[in-house]
Amino acid sequence: xxxxxPLAKRAAAHKLRALFPAMYRTKTCNDLRKDHIxxxxxxxxxxxxxxxxxxxxxxxxxDRDGLTQVVFRPEEHPQVSEASHALRxxxxxxxxxxxCARLEGSGNAKLATGDIEVIASKLRVLNxxxxxxFPLDDPKVNEDLRLEYRYLDLRTAPMLRNLRMxxxxxxxxxxxxxxxxxxxIETPVLSNPTPEGARxxxxxxxxxxxxxxxxxxxxxxxxxxxxxxxxxxxxxxxxCFRDEDLxxxxxxxxxxxxxxxxxxxxxxxxxxxEGLLVRIFREAKGVxxxxxxxxxxxxxxxxxxGSDKPDTRFGLELVDVADVFRDSQFKxxxxxxxxxxxxxxxxxxxxxxxxxxxxxxxxxxxVKTEFGAKGLAYIKWSVGGEWESPIVKFFSDAEKAALAERxxxxxxxxxxxxxxxxxxxxxxxxxxxxxxxxxxxxVDDTKLNFLWVVDFPLLAFSPEEQKHVAVHHPFTRPxxxxxxxxxxxxxxxxxxxxxxxxxxxxxxxxxxxRIHERALQAKIFEVLGVGPEEQEVKFGHLLKxxxxxxxxxxxxxxxxxxxxxxxxxxSSIREVIAFPKNNRGVDLMTHSPVEVDFKQxxxxxxxxxxxxx
RNA sequence: GGAGCCUUAGCUCAAUUGGUUAGAGCGCUGCCCUGUCACGGCAGAGGUUGCGGGUUCGAGUCCCGUAGGCUCCGCCA
Numbered sequence: 001x002x003x004x005x006p007l008a009k010r011a012a013a014h015k016l017r018a019l020f021p022a023m024y025r026t027k028t029c030n031d032l033r034k035d036h037i038x039x040x041x042x043x044x045x046x047x048x049x050x051x052x053x054x055x056x057x058x059x060x061x062x063d064r065d066g067l068t069q070v071v072f073r074p075e076e077h078p079q080v081s082e083a084s085h086a087l088r089x090x091x092x093x094x095x096x097x098x099x100c101a102r103l104e105g106s107g108n109a110k111l112a113t114g115d116i117e118v119i120a121s122k123l124r125v126l127n128x129x130x131x132x133x134f135p136l137d138d139p140k141v142n143e144d145l146r147l148e149y150r151y152l153d154l155r156t157a158p159m160l161r162n163l164r165m166x167x168x169x170x171x172x173x174x175x176x177x178x179x180x181x182x183x184x185i186e187t188p189v190l191s192n193p194t195p196e197g198a199r200x201x202x203x204x205x206x207x208x209x210x211x212x213x214x215x216x217x218x219x220x221x222x223x224x225x226x227x228x229x230x231x232x233x234x235x236x237x238x239x240c241f242r243d244e245d246l247x248x249x250x251x252x253x254x255x256x257x258x259x260x261x262x263x264x265x266x267x268x269x270x271x272x273x274e275g276l277l278v279r280i281f282r283e284a285k286g287v288x289x290x291x292x293x294x295x296x297x298x299x300x301x302x303x304x305x306g307s308d309k310p311d312t313r314f315g316l317e318l319v320d321v322a323d324v325f326r327d328s329q330f331k332x333x334x335x336x337x338x339x340x341x342x343x344x345x346x347x348x349x350x351x352x353x354x355x356x357x358x359x360x361x362x363x364x365x366x367v368k369t370e371f372g373a374k375g376l377a378y379i380k381w382s383v384g385g386e387w388e389s390p391i392v393k394f395f396s397d398a399e400k401a402a403l404a405e406r407x408x409x410x411x412x413x414x415x416x417x418x419x420x421x422x423x424x425x426x427x428x429x430x431x432x433x434x435x436x437x438x439x440x441x442x443v444d445d446t447k448l449n450f451l452w453v454v455d456f457p458l459l460a461f462s463p464e465e466q467k468h469v470a471v472h473h474p475f476t477r478p479x480x481x482x483x484x485x486x487x488x489x490x491x492x493x494x495x496x497x498x499x500x501x502x503x504x505x506x507x508x509x510x511x512x513x514r515i516h517e518r519a520l521q522a523k524i525f526e527v528l529g530v531g532p533e534e535q536e537v538k539f540g541h542l543l544k545x546x547x548x549x550x551x552x553x554x555x556x557x558x559x560x561x562x563x564x565x566x567x568x569x570x571s572s573i574r575e576v577i578a579f580p581k582n583n584r585g586v587d588l589m590t591h592s593p594v595e596v597d598f599k600q601x602x603x604x605x606x607x608x609x610x611x612x613x
Numbered sequence: 614g615g616a617g618c619c620u621u622a623g624c625u626c627a628a629u630u631g632g633u634u635a636g637a638g639c640g641c642u643g644c645c646c647u648g649u650c651a652c653g654g655c656a657g658a659g660g661u662u663g664c665g666g667g668u669u670c671g672a673g674u675c676c677c678g679u680a681g682g683c684u685c686c687g688c689c690a
Contacts, residue, residue: 055647069650089640108650131641134624138639141624144682197690217690244689245614369616370686473690510690572683583683 024094030066034115036099041118043068044126046155047091057084061095061118064160069108069117070095080123090129090136090152096122143574147588150579162576166564168284170237173257176279180272182233182259187222189215189239195530195538196474198242201252204604215241215253218557220473221542223260224514227553228545232262237560246583248572249506249562253581257509257563260555266497266513269556270452273501273509277450285567293450293501301453302423306344306430308456311505312449314442316433318344318418318426324402330394332377336419344418344429347407348436351414352382355439360414363432373428377417381409434505450503455479458486458496459527467529472498474528475521475542476512477554491527501558508563511556518546 025044032041048062057072072084087093097118108114133149134141136156146153153159174184193200193214200214216222218240226234238258246252257276261269274291281289294312301310304317322343325333333343348355355363360378367373379389392400409415416436418429437443458478459468468491470476478486479495486494498512515521521543525535535543564576574580581587601608 049650051649051652053647053649053652054645056649057647058649058652060650067650071648074647103648106648106650110650114650131623135640138624140626142620142682145624198688220690242689245687247689248684250689372686470690476690584681588682 028065029061029063029068030112032068032099032113032116037101037116039099041099042096044094047087047089047093050087052085057081059087066113067111068113070120071117072120077121080120083123090132091125092127094124094126095120144588147582150589154578162568162570163578165284165568166576169280169564172280172283173276176276177235182235183231184236185226185234186236187219191216198244201241201243204606206604209605217242218256219258223258223555224475225545227260227262228550235259246585251573251580252585255560257558257560260553262551262553264554266499269511269554270499273556289448289450293452295452295454297455298453302426306426306433308453309502309505309507312451313444313447313504314437316346316437318346318429319407321345321403321406324399324406328399330391333419341420342422342425344425345407346416346429346433347409348414348440350412351436351440352380352412355380355414367428371428371431379415381411381413383411453500453502455495456498457492458494459491461492468527470528472496472512474524475514477515503566506562506566509556509558513554516546516550516552518543521546
């Protein structure tokens with residue numbers, strides 16, 4: 001290597017300085033229009049593409065704002081043009097040049113800057129680039145490759161657009177809540193494990209051997225304690241952590257728009273959130289969504305749509321046909337009905353042409369293996385054909401007539417039945433409903449169907465644990481009208497003051513009015529099987545706080561990632577997170593999580609029991 | 614914990630019923646080209662068909678195992 005003296009280096013640097021203006025750039029690649037013709041500008045960016053004609057060379061220069069065509073003309077700037085032959089995709093360059101009108105008829109209507117071009121008089125290569133491992137503008141490239149080189153993937157227009165949109169949504173949220181007197185307050189990331197709900201991520205404490213923090217699943221207790229603290233209106237763009245298996249719309253760390261307020265009822269919170277969503281959709285997507293949103297009770301949602309987050313963009317509702325078969329000779333239906341179960345059906349209009357007998361068999365297999373259903377009864381009525389079904393032979397003529405009448409069953413349709421206890425019957429049929437809608441193309445992508453699902457049950461019985469568990473969380477307020485039921489031990493009939501906001505069949509968020517009285521909270525813990533001692537150990541601080549004048553309060557949390565995903569029209573939550581993890585919780589770029597050496601573990605008093613493959 | 618689908622050149626894919634030397638487009642390299650914008654032309658390089666084993670005269674193709682990716686069920690308030 002040649003040794004260059006520091007003096008010579010400085011001289012060279014000065015020379016470069018003299019060659020280029022002090023600023024890296026005077027314009028971005030989306031700034032220049034006809035008005036700028038004649039100006040001398042400096043641009044920086046990446047070589048998006050080059051078109052080398054041997055003589056004249058065109059470069060599309062890209063920065064995060066857009067593309068500008070740069071022209072290297074040998075007859076005007078021979079040295080610079082010569083150097084430009086070496087430019088390759090993704091090289092980072094700086095050019096100085098004059099803004100010129102494009103030659104007659106050579107404008108590019110696809111580019112915002114397509115009326116002009118910059119004739120380069122100076123070129124500085126700021127950094128050469130290796131050949132990219134995949135074409136940046138190809139949407140078909142495998143996602144794992146994009147995730148490994150996420151910093152390249154994020155250079156593409158769709159990803160930039162998503163991140164901008166996410167920023168806009170967060171900014172709008174802060175503005176909106178600030179205007180209404182909400183204070184953004186940070187809560188600890190190192191906090192306590194929670195006995196209820198999802199698995200915690202644990203963090204060992206070096207200073208307190210053998211003890212652990214947990215990363216928060218949500219800032220639930222802190223947001224309530226801030227109400228006891230008299231802050232009255234709190235919000236936070238809060239990172240949350242749950243160590244559970246992942247899905248296309250679930251990451252181990254995700255972000256919630258977390259809101260809590262005092263002296264507020266459920267309708268007020270819903271109205272606040274409707275206003276927020278209206279504003280977000282206006283500013284991020286440019287659409288006006290109507291508010292207030294429709295309300296639907298949990299019972300209605302289950303009975304009509306087989307889901308607690310119904311997609312109401314299409315009908316295909318569940319219909320109760322129990323009375324038709326009340327006295328049926330068909331034992332399967334009869335046994336379930338006599339045992340207090342329900343019998344429901346949906347009519348997939350026109351589905352007969354789409355579903356062969358083999359496919360119907362596969363659907364039955366699907367509900368059995370995926371959802372543990374006992375079966376999926378169906379009747380297919382092909383155009384010009386008979387009722388095809390393994391079960392119609394058990395139906396009387398009167399039952400058949402009544403069924404067809406009730407369901408509007410005509411040639412070309414397929415009926416599906418759900419027969420079981422209420423919730424499993426509805427849920428399975430709800431899944432079949434979604435699949436039918438997909439099959440029949442019933443989903444209108446342009447619709448934005450918001451709704452509130454309200455009156456959730458407070459408690460559900462867990463067969464695994466053989467006890468009652470909180471449907472929402474243990475701090476949820478029971479409906480005042482149902483307190484007598486609570487006292488009487490009719491736990492499953494007690495409704496909660498809890499609400500979910502749903503968009504197109506996706507749960508955007510949920511919240512509740514909380515319990516603020518120590519005695520009522522203790523009563524709920526008792527029902528949940530949390531004894532006085534356990535209450536004291538795990539929730540003592542909260543119960544103590546409630547004894548010092550806790551105001552009535554409630555709140556909600558919205559899943560920011562899902563919201564951005566829906567607004568951006570992305571199919572996966574990973575498309576709206578800068579550096580997401582894959583479905584095994586691995587960051588393919590950094591390879592996180594990684595093994596740590598023995599010494600690092602010893603410092604925090606941890607010994608791994610993992611068996612090495 | 615379970616189910617399904619996928620893995621062939623840098624990328625996206627093809628390869629008939631198991632049959633010759635595994636192909637194409639894009640990208641890349643070199644040369645040519647002065648108005649392109651998916652520039653064009655000519656030439657070239659590039660392969661352990663994820664990995665391991667088996668069946669077979671013969672395996673990208675069939676079987677078993679395994680790794681990785683995606684989707685879903687359970688799980689996730």
